[in-house]
Amino acid sequence: MENRKKVAFYTLGCKLNFSETSTIARNLQDEGFDRVDFEEVADMYVINTCSVTENADKQFKQVVRKAMKLNDKAFVAAVGCYAQLKPEELASVDGVDLVLGATEKFKLADYINDLSKNDFGKVHSCEIAEADFYVGSYSIGDRTRAFLKVQDGCDYKCTYCTIPLARGISRSDELENVLKNASEISKQNIKEIVLTGVNIGDYGKGEFGNKKHEHTFLELVQELDKVEGIERLRISSIEPNLLKNETIEFVSKSRTFVPHFHIPLQSGSNDILKLMKRRYQREVYTERVNKIREVMPHACIGVDVIVGFPGETDEHFLETYHFLNEMNISYLHVFTYSERDNTEAAAMEGVVPANVRAKRSKMLRGLSVKKRRAFYESQLGTNRTVLFESENKEGYIHGFTENYVKVKTPWNPELVNTLHDINLTKIDEDGSVRMVFITALV
The missing domain is CATH 3.40.50 (Rossmann fold)
Known part of the structure; x- marks a missing residue:
C-alpha cells in the first residue's frame, strides 16, 4: 500500500x-x-x-x-x-x-x-470532429449533492461561444445508463442530484452525429422521477426554446424534481439575440417564465445574461435591464463579454469599451441583488425543506431549500447531509435566511 x-x-x-x-x-x-x-x-x-x-x-x-x-x-x-x-x-x-x-x-x-x-x-x-462518442460521468463524494452528466457537446452556433469547438457535437447518454448512474448515486446516501450537460434540453441525440432523438428530455425527466432513493432532482441550465410546457407541468407535479429553473437569456434585446444567433426571441423567454409562475408561483428562476456584446448600444443594454427588472425572476448570473478566438463575435464591429462593459455588469449585478432579496422576502413565513451542506462557515451551517433559498442555522455536524422541514423567518445581514425547525425528515 x-x-x-x-x-x-x-x-x-x-x-x-x-x-x-x-x-x-x-x-x-x-x-x-x-x-x-x-x-x-x-x-x-x-x-x-x-x-x-x-x-x-x-x-x-x-x-x-x-x-x-x-x-x-x-x-x-x-x-x-x-x-x-x-x-x-x-x-x-x-x-x-x-x-x-x-x-x-x-x-x-x-x-x-x-x-x-x-x-x-x-x-x-x-480534431474536435473525432469527439463523436459519449462518456458518462457523475460526481460523488465531493459534495452533499451529485452532478449527473446526461449530455455533452452542442450543435448550436452561438457567435460568442467556444463550447462546440471544445466539446464537439451534441450527443447523449443512453437512458438506461443515466438511470443506472442515478441509482448508483442514490445508494451513496446522496440526497440531491443535479442534471448537467452542455445543452441538456437537447437530450436524446445518439452518438456519431446521429441527429435522431432516441428519447426526449421530458422522457428522461419522467423516468428519473421513478428512481428509488433519490430525494431531490434539480435541472441545471436549460435553453428557453428547449424547456417545453410539458416539462414545466411535469416538474410542478413531480415527486423529486424541485421548483428551480436556470434559463439562459443572454440579452433582453431581440437585435442582440439575433447577432448572438440565439434560437429564440425575448417573447419566448417571457412565455417560459409566465408558465413557470402559473404552475409554480414559489419557483426560483435564475437567468444568465451577457453584457458588452459587440454592437450592444446603451439603448440595447437598457432594453435588457428593463426587461429583466420587470420580469418575475429570482437572480442573475452576469457575464461580461470577452473575445474568444475562432468565434464570429470576435470579428464583429461595434466593440464595446471595457469600462462600459464593466459599468453595465455592475448595474446588472446590483439588479440581481435586488431580485434575490425580493424573492427571499416573498418566501418569508413559508414552510420549506432544507438540505444542509457540509461546511462550517464562521459557526454556521448553510443549506438550500427546494426552491433554492439559502438558509443558515448555528453549526451542528449532525445536520450535515440531512433534510428538514423548516419555516423561513427572517433575512440575515449576509443575505441568507434564518429558519426554525418544524420536523426532521431524514
Whole structure:
C-alpha cells in the first residue's frame, strides 16, 4: 500500500466539469492512486480547465503555480475545454507535463508512466470532429449533492461561444445508463442530484452525429422521477426554446424534481439575440417564465445574461435591464463579454469599451441583488425543506431549500447531509435566511 501514488484535482468552470473530474478521479483510483485534496502534497496534480471566460484562462496559470509550490517535482496534467482549444499554449506553461484533449481526458491513466517531469508539456489532442462518442460521468463524494452528466457537446452556433469547438457535437447518454448512474448515486446516501450537460434540453441525440432523438428530455425527466432513493432532482441550465410546457407541468407535479429553473437569456434585446444567433426571441423567454409562475408561483428562476456584446448600444443594454427588472425572476448570473478566438463575435464591429462593459455588469449585478432579496422576502413565513451542506462557515451551517433559498442555522455536524422541514423567518445581514425547525425528515 505504501507504493500508491497520491493525485489531487482542481476543477475550473461548470458543473459538467465537476462531474467529469470525479469520474476521472475514480478511474485513477482504480489504477492505484489515492485521491487527496488539492491543498496537500501529491505526486500528480490534474487540472480540469475551462475556456468560457478570460478569467478561467488566467486562473489556470495560478493553479499550476500553486501545485508547483506544494511539490515542484509533481507531475501536472491539464485536461478539459481549454486543453482542447489551446493545447500548445497550456503545454508551454512552466510546470505542465501533459495536456489531453476532448477524447483523451478519460484515458489519463494510459498517458502516464513513472510520473517523471517532462522538459516540455506533451500534447495529446484530437480534431474536435473525432469527439463523436459519449462518456458518462457523475460526481460523488465531493459534495452533499451529485452532478449527473446526461449530455455533452452542442450543435448550436452561438457567435460568442467556444463550447462546440471544445466539446464537439451534441450527443447523449443512453437512458438506461443515466438511470443506472442515478441509482448508483442514490445508494451513496446522496440526497440531491443535479442534471448537467452542455445543452441538456437537447437530450436524446445518439452518438456519431446521429441527429435522431432516441428519447426526449421530458422522457428522461419522467423516468428519473421513478428512481428509488433519490430525494431531490434539480435541472441545471436549460435553453428557453428547449424547456417545453410539458416539462414545466411535469416538474410542478413531480415527486423529486424541485421548483428551480436556470434559463439562459443572454440579452433582453431581440437585435442582440439575433447577432448572438440565439434560437429564440425575448417573447419566448417571457412565455417560459409566465408558465413557470402559473404552475409554480414559489419557483426560483435564475437567468444568465451577457453584457458588452459587440454592437450592444446603451439603448440595447437598457432594453435588457428593463426587461429583466420587470420580469418575475429570482437572480442573475452576469457575464461580461470577452473575445474568444475562432468565434464570429470576435470579428464583429461595434466593440464595446471595457469600462462600459464593466459599468453595465455592475448595474446588472446590483439588479440581481435586488431580485434575490425580493424573492427571499416573498418566501418569508413559508414552510420549506432544507438540505444542509457540509461546511462550517464562521459557526454556521448553510443549506438550500427546494426552491433554492439559502438558509443558515448555528453549526451542528449532525445536520450535515440531512433534510428538514423548516419555516423561513427572517433575512440575515449576509443575505441568507434564518429558519426554525418544524420536523426532521431524514
